[in-house]
Amino acid sequence: MTTLNSISGSAGSLSQFDPQALPVNAAQAIVLQWVTPLAQSERVPLREALARVLAADVISPIDVPAHDNSAMDGYAFDGAALLADATDAAAARTPERATLTLNVAGKAFAGHPYTGAIAPGACVRIMTGAPMPAGCDTVVPQERVERGGNAAGEGSAAEPVGETPPESITFRADAVTPGANRRRKGEDLARGNAALRAGRVLRASDIGLMASLGLVDVAVKRRLRVAFFSTGDELRSPGEPLDAGCIYDSNRYTLGAMLQRLNVEPIDLGVVRDDPESLAATLKSAAESADVVLTSGGVSVGEADFTRTQLQALGDVSFWGLAMRPGRPLAFGRIWSGGHPGAGRAALLFGLPGNPVATMVAFYQIVRPALIAMSGATPQPVPLIPARCDAPLRKRPGRTEFQRGIAERDAQGQWHVAPTGSQSSGALSTMSEANCFIVLAHESGDLDPGDAVDIMLFDGLV
Ligand code: AMP
Ligand code: MG
Numbered sequence: 001m002t003t004l005n006s007i008s009g010s011a012g013s014l015s016q017f018d019p020q021a022l023p024v025n026a027a028q029a030i031v032l033q034w035v036t037p038l039a040q041s042e043r044v045p046l047r048e049a050l051a052r053v054l055a056a057d058v059i060s061p062i063d064v065p066a067h068d069n070s071a072m073d074g075y076a077f078d079g080a081a082l083l084a085d086a087t088d089a090a091a092a093r094t095p096e097r098a099t100l101t102l103n104v105a106g107k108a109f110a111g112h113p114y115t116g117a118i119a120p121g122a123c124v125r126i127m128t129g130a131p132m133p134a135g136c137d138t139v140v141p142q143e144r145v146e147r148g149g150n151a152a153g154e155g156s157a158a159e160p161v162g163e164t165p166p167e168s169i170t171f172r173a174d175a176v177t178p179g180a181n182r183r184r185k186g187e188d189l190a191r192g193n194a195a196l197r198a199g200r201v202l203r204a205s206d207i208g209l210m211a212s213l214g215l216v217d218v219a220v221k222r223r224l225r226v227a228f229f230s231t232g233d234e235l236r237s238p239g240e241p242l243d244a245g246c247i248y249d250s251n252r253y254t255l256g257a258m259l260q261r262l263n264v265e266p267i268d269l270g271v272v273r274d275d276p277e278s279l280a281a282t283l284k285s286a287a288e289s290a291d292v293v294l295t296s297g298g299v300s301v302g303e304a305d306f307t308r309t310q311l312q313a314l315g316d317v318s319f320w321g322l323a324m325r326p327g328r329p330l331a332f333g334r335i336w337s338g339g340h341p342g343a344g345r346a347a348l349l350f351g352l353p354g355n356p357v358a359t360m361v362a363f364y365q366i367v368r369p370a371l372i373a374m375s376g377a378t379p380q381p382v383p384l385i386p387a388r389c390d391a392p393l394r395k396r397p398g399r400t401e402f403q404r405g406i407a408e409r410d411a412q413g414q415w416h417v418a419p420t421g422s423q424s425s426g427a428l429s430t431m432s433e434a435n436c437f438i439v440l441a442h443e444s445g446d447l448d449p450g451d452a453v454d455i456m457l458f459d460g461l462v
Contacts, residue, residue, distance in 0.1 A: 006316055007030075007034060007316045007317065007318055007332060007333045007334060008316055008317060008318040008333065019318065019319075019320050019321070020320070020321035021321060021323045021398070021399075022320050022321065022322050022323060023322075023323050023400070023442055024322060024323065024324050024365055024366075024400045024442070027320060027322055027324075027330070027332075027366055028365070028366060028369055030332075031332060031366060031369070031370045032369065032370065032373055034334070034348065035348070035370050035373045035374045036374070037221075037373060037374060037375070037376040038221050038222060038224060038291070038374060038375060038376045040221070040222045041055035041056075041219050041220060041221050041222060042219070042220065042222050043217045043218065043219050043220075044217060044218060044220055045216065045217050046207055046210055046211055046215065046216065046217065046218060047207075049202050049206075049207055049210075049217075049218050049220060050202055050203070050204065050207055051201060051202060051203075051263040052201070052202055052218075052220035052221070052223075052263065053199065053200070053201055053202075053220055053221040053375050053376045053377045054196055054197070054198050054199060054200045054201075054202060054206075054218070054219070054220060054221075055198060055219040055220050055221050055376065056198050056219050057194040057196065057197055057198050058194065058195045058196040058210060058213070058215070058218065059192060059193070059194055059195070060189045060190065060191055060192065060193050060194075060195045060213050061191065061213060061214065061215075062191055062213060062214060063185050063186035063189070063190055063191045064186065064187075064188040064189040064212055064213065065183055065184075065185060065186070065187065065188060066185065067131040067132070067185050068131065068132040068137075068182055068183065068184055068185050069110075069129055069130060069131050069132060069182070069183050070108075070126045070127065070128055070129065070130050070132060070139045070181060070182065070183070071128065071139065071181045071182065071183050072128060072139050072141045072142075072181040073126070073127050073128055073141070073142050074126060074139045074140050074141040074142045074144070074145070074181065075102065075104065075123040075124065075125055075126060075139065075140050075142070075145060075169055076108065076123060076124045076126040076132055076133055076136035076138065076139050076182075077102055077118070077122070077123035077124075077136055077138055077139075077140070078118065078120070078135055078136055078137065078138070079137050079138035079176075079177070079178025079179055079180075080178065081100060081102070081120075081121070082100070082138070082173055082176070082177070082178050083178060098172060098173055098174070099170050099171065099172055099173060100170065100171055100172075100173050101148070101168055101169070101170040102121060102122055102123040102168060102169055102170075103119075103121060103122045103123070103167065103168050104122070104123055104124070104125055104165045104166055104167060104168060104169060105118055105119070105122040105123065105124055106124050106125070106165075107124060107125040107126070107127075107165055108124050108125070108126045108127070108130040108131060108132075108133055109126075109127045109130050110127055110128065110129035110130045111130075112130070113130065113131040113133070114126075114130075114131075114133040115133075116133070117134070117135070118133055118134070118135045118136060123136070123140075123169065124136060125165035126139060132182055137178065137179050137182055138176055138177075138178050138179055138180055138181070138182065139176070139180065139181035139182060140169075140171050140175055140176045140180075140181075141175075141176075141181065144171050144172070144175040144176070145169040145170065145171040145175075146169065146170045146171065147166035147168075147169055148166055148167060148168040148169065148170060149166055149167030149168050188212075189209075189212075189213070195209060195210070195213060196209065196210070197378075198376075199376060199377055199378035200377070200378065201372075201377050201380075202218075202220070221375060221376040221377075223263065223264055223265040223375075224264040224265065224291050224292065224371060224374055224375045225264070225265045225267060225289065225290040225291050225292070226259055226264045226265065226266055226267065226290055226291065226292045226293075226294060226371065227266075227267040227268075227269055227286035227289060227290035227292070227293045227294070227347075228252065228255045228256070228259070228266065228267070228268060228269065228293070228294040228295070228296075229252065229268070229269035229270055229271065229272050229282055229286070229294075229295055229296075230249045230251050230252045230270075230271045230272070230295075230296050230297060231271075231272050231273075231274060231279065231295055231296065231297040231298040231307065231354075232249075232271070232273075232274060232297045232298070232354065233273055233274045234246050234247055235247065235248070235249040235271045235297075236248055236249065236271075237249055237252075237270070237271060238253075249271050250356050250428060251296040251297070251352075251354070251356055251359045252268060252270070252271070252296070254356065254359060254360055254428075255294060255296065255352075255359065255363065256268060258360070258363055258364075258368075259371075262368065262371055262372070262375075264371060264375065267286070267289055267290050269282055269285070269286060274298070274306075274307070275306075276306040276309070276310055279306065279307065279310045280310050280313070280314065280339070283295075283310065283311070283314050283335050283349075284314065284335075284336075284337050284338075284339055284344075285337070286335075286347065287314075287315075287335045287336055287337040287344065287345055287346065287347040288337035288344065288345055290347050291347060291348065291374065292347060292348045292349075292350070292367075292370075292371065292374065293335060293347045293348070293349045293350070294349075294350050294352060294363075294367065295331075295349070295350070295351045295352065296351075296352045296353070296354055296359045297352075297353070297354030298351070298354065299319065299329045299330065299331045299351040299352070299353060299354075300328075300329040300353060300354065301329070307351075308331075311331055311333070311335065311349065311351060313339075313340070314335045314336060314339055314340065315333050315334050315335035315336055315340075315341055315346075315349065316333050316334050316341050317331050317332065317333030317334070317335070317349060317351070318331070318332055318333055319331050319351075320332060322362075322366075322399075323398060323399040323400065323442065324361070324362075324365065324399055324400050324401075324402070325399055325400075325401045325402070325425075326353075326355060326357050326358040326361050326402070326423075326425035327352075327353055327358040327359075327361040327362035327365070327366075327402075327425070328353065328358070329353045330350070330351065330352065330353065330362055330366060331349065331350070331351025332349065332350055332351070332366075333348075333349050334346050334347065334348055334349060335347055335349045348370070348374070350362075350366065350367050350370075352367070353425075355425035355426050356425075356426060356427075356428040356431075357404075357424070357425045357426065357427060357428060357430075357431050358425040360431060361402045361437075364402075364437075365402070382456055383456075383457075384439060384454040384455070384456055385407075385415055385454065385455050385456075385457065386415065386452060386453075386454060386455075387407055387414075387415035387416060387417045387438075387452070387453055387454070387455045388414060388415070388416050388417070388450055388451070388452060388453075389416075389417055389418070389438065389447055389449065389450070389451050389452075389453045390416050390417065390418045390449055390450075391418045391419060391449055392446070392447060392448055392449055393419065393438070393440065393446065393447040393451075393453075394446055395440045395444055395445055395446055395447060396445070397442075397443055397444065397445045398442065398443075399442065400439070400440065400441065400442050401438075401439075401440040402437040402438070402439060402440075402456075403419050403423055403437065403438040403440065404419065404420040404423065404430045404431055404433070404434035404436075404437065404438075405417040405418060405419050405420065405434055405435075405436050405437065405438040405455060406418055406419075406420060406433070406434060406435055406436070407435055407436045407455050407457065415455060417436065417438055417453065417455050419438060420433045420434045421433075434458070435457065435458050435459070436455040436456055436457045436458055437455065437456040437458075438453050438454075438455055439453070439454045439455065439456055440453065441454075
């Protein structure tokens with residue numbers, strides 16, 4: 001993967017791009033070139049596997065379902081009886097021959113199969129999920145039959161489990177076709193086939209699927225370790241008094257929460273003051289313990305020089321200006337625990353901008369895809385939904401914008417979106433108010449009301 005030997009050189013190597021106006025997709029591509037998926041895996045019990053990344057294909061050890069079974073509550077019989085009737089076309093037209101009467105030989109409930117032999121002209125009372133008795137391939141639903149010879153059950157369509165079945169049933173021959181209402185053995189999953197592929201981020205249905213195969217645990221990638229800290233003399237942590245000219249550190253909380261959503265192992269390294277020694281010490285210990293290090297603040301032009309100097313000294317870091325709003329400044333590279341390139345453990349570094357919304361947008365657009373790939377997961381693009389923008393939007397061509405929007409679907413199924421109030425990169429409240437990003441393409445200019453835009457919804461179902 002890492003055939004390039006320097007990140008600081010790689011933006012320039014894509015020579016059609018200016019590192020100070022790097023398009024979002026180019027930045028994403030460069031970052032992914034430096035990502036090596038985790039190799040280590042571990043076994044975890046099914047109950048702990050949600051949102052973990054599958055390390056190997058799951059091969060089904062059994063057929064699911066394990067036997068042919070009934071899809072309905074009704075009566076199982078040999079469907080050939082229907083064919084015998086149907087071929088006798090003239091007879092089938094008469095009311096008597098258009099019906100079938102079968103003797104009920106016994107019953108099959110889920111977990112309690114019928115094991116006897118079925119004589120011609122007989123059937124078995126069967127409930128949903130019960131194995132099909134030998135010689136039966138068709139189920140007539142109980143609603144379709146007249147019950148005979150058992151006064152207690154007669155006329156009742158819904159016979160409770162355990163009640164004595166009728167002696168016989170009669171139903172129209174066209175009520176079912178041969179093979180109807182039978183689920184085939186292995187229809188859901190056949191033994192020896194891959195039920196789930198490596199690289200999948202496990203969802204609730206996957207956990208259930210593995211349980212249906214009788215598996216008790218599963219091989220998943222180990223969790224990615226992601227260290228993060230905030231930089232700035234003005235930052236105070238919640239719980240501390242807010243001194244004059246200071247602000248509370250929110251980025252560490254936002255980052256911690258976004259990392260929690262990705263199910264990585266977060267390592268919170270606190271707030272680091274704007275001084276070279278603290279910064280160097282924290283970066284080195286972060287590289288020692290984590291696979292990826294995220295910082296926020298200190299990467300914009302005009303910041304105290306030592307932030308850049310420290311990052312450059314400890315590693316191989318390039319400073320980009322992304323053609324993106326919010327979230328222009330970004331440092332990307334590798335740092336080493338030994339304090340210089342090649343010394344000790346290496347970690348991937350993302351230096352995110354300090355403004356709270358810029359931190360989030362840079363995380364979602366640049367860091368998130370990298371963390372997913374590094375976790376060993378198969379990347380899944382986040383869906384974009386076409387929408388009409390109900391308000392005019394100011395947009396400068398030459399950068400991708402992620403405006404905060406409120407989207408809803410009208411009665412005709414058309415999505416509409418309007419921007420939240422302030423689009424300031426410091427206004428975290430509008431991020432909470434929004435339910436989507438309005439994604440304005442790199443080339444796009446100003447938009448009029450009614451123009452088409454893409455939206456990226458914040459919430460998904462599973
Ligand atoms: P910087 O890039 O360090 O100049 O930060 C840009 C802006 O973001 C400044 O107004 C900072 O005060 C603010 N900022 C930086 N870090 C944080 C943080 N962790 N939480 C909230 N605001 C921050
Ligand atoms: Mg700062």
